[in-house]
Amino acid sequence: MMTLQVIVLTVLMFFIVVTVHEWGHYYFAKRAGILVREFAIGFGPKLFSYKRDETLFTLRMLPLGGYARMAGEDPELDPIQPGQTIAVRLADGGAVKKIYLDQLDNRRNVMIGEIEWIDLEDRMQLRLNVDGETQHLDVDRKADIVMRGQELQVAPKDRQFRSKSVGKRALAIFAGPLMNFVLAFVLFLIYVQVSGVPDENANAVKVSSIVPDSPAKAAGLQEGDIVNSIDGTAVGRDLQKVTSLIGAADGSEVEMNVTRGSESLNIPVTPKLTKQKDGSEVLQVGVGLGPITRHASIGESFAFAGDAFKSGSTAILDALRKLVFERFDINQLAGPVGTLQYTGEVASEGIDQMILWTAMVSINLGIFNLLPIPMLDGSRLIFLAIEAVRRRPIDPNKEGIVHFVGFALIFLLMIAVTYNDILRIINS
Structure with a gap:
């Protein structure tokens, strides 16, 4: 039975490794001017959320990863069409600050009318027929669309993922694994400072x-x-x-x-x-x-961290090579249950071993995400490389289908690995 301390250390390890990965995506996307709609740790139902600036930060129930959802990264459906009746709330300067799509009669201090024309990407304007009179309205670049109790900030074209150069998009994607590698190196530095050298x-x-x-x-x-x-x-x-x-x-x-x-x-x-x-x-x-x-000197610490990072990365890459090109064995894979069990065992051995294990998990997550598997960062980088060579983007719908298929296959593999983990625990 895992103690409370072991459980806390295990949850903390997951939180740190995933948060650093997603922060890499978030930070470089923001630097490129991309609207990041949500920064999520975990999947499934929300346990906690708060909004800061333009981004909704959420903690979700299933500890299986996380995501930084960027505007325009995937095809987004425009819920507003000409002929639709909406309500708008204007800011002090006269620009539209809120666009309401439902419960129109319950809205206060709003203008209700029928859409004649709307552009929420380039011109950021709309024409609204209010009691037979056409109103020409500018839309604030940070206006919110409100429907079913949820708010979705509008994304002008220059704030969307696909509007940025291939280089900026590639950096926003690669930054996730990169931050995992940086985290691992820092943890190796901390480990050698805590444990010393022979x-x-x-x-x-x-x-x-x-x-x-x-x-x-x-x-x-x-x-x-x-x-x-x-x-x-x-x-x-x-x-x-x-x-x-x-x-x-x-x-x-x-x-x-x-x-x-x-x-x-x-x-x-x-x-x-x-x-x-x-x-x-x-x-x-x-x-x-x-x-x-x-006690290790600064020079010895950096030398150890470099050697540990190199040997850890080499070991993980070699294991992947054997798994793919020599013999696939599901027993060599560990899902959330297996990782949780082993992390608990490591956590019980002390904080120094937990630091070392967290560094290895961070390297593993970085390398895994760079694999050319649909839905993972590696696959998205390949699509960007193809776009750079052919000098025109791939159809977002086709790319979306590829990522969806990849997600489904990974999900099925995760179920099989988790089942195998549970059987292994029971048999042992």
Whole structure:
């Protein structure tokens, strides 16, 4: 059962990784002058929302991702047509500030009439027949259309996603994965500052964790103990040597010499056979070991973060390559349930491991979103590249169909992976 702390850390990890990704889209879209209608974390029903400036910020029920919805990114239906009766509210300067499409008789301080002509993209004007008299009205560039209790801000053509250059649109799309990579690098920097780097002058190893109900716990070993030797044999900085010496005892009691503070203690421990995930059994005492560390310099921190980012990205790309080109195995994939379970396990190991895991999840999200799969950022970048080559945009309706099919396939895969995750948990 996950503790409240583990649950909080897990939710916080999801929130940070997704928020940083969507903030990348949001920030660069705003810089390009694109109207961002909604900044959402999660999908499904809204749990919380507030509006700031032009954007509605929402927290939604299903923690499966998020989105920054930009005006004109997808085909938008214009709900107002000539011949339609509407109500408008004017600002002090005389421009239309609100356009009401329903409950017209209940609106106060409005002008009601029939639309003769309307342009809410280029000219931002409309002609309204009010009691047989035509009113020529300018529409405010930030006017709201109100229908069924919801407001939709009008989007002049120069505020729409598709009106911007290919370069600006590509940057707004690529910025999401880019921010995930930046976040991962920063988290690696934080991790090495929290955990330190191995001390080259040390001749021992450190107990980093104790397994509950283990021989080490029963014997009185504690986190932070410095292991100097086992049965008189010095272990030095070799973590593997500790495992070898314990295994060589063949189940007999071993004496571990440890330093705790200023004390030197000889603690007898009897290893026991422990079943591994692959079904094998190994003699263990139930401790997690790590190197003795020292504070990392700024240069060492950046070097570690660079190496960690490179090795983490390489490992994820290699796993994807094997999954696609060698053998597809659904057991190699983890959905929300599997990710939640593993995140809970990592969170219980301490904040430093949680930082490291969050960095890896952020890299994974960035790389995954750049895959050329319909609906993902990678696919959208490919469409933009095609547009740049052919020098004219692809039909938005056709592109929308491709993304819809991709969404449906990913959704089906997610269901299958989630089902497999649940079976794996039950069987284990």
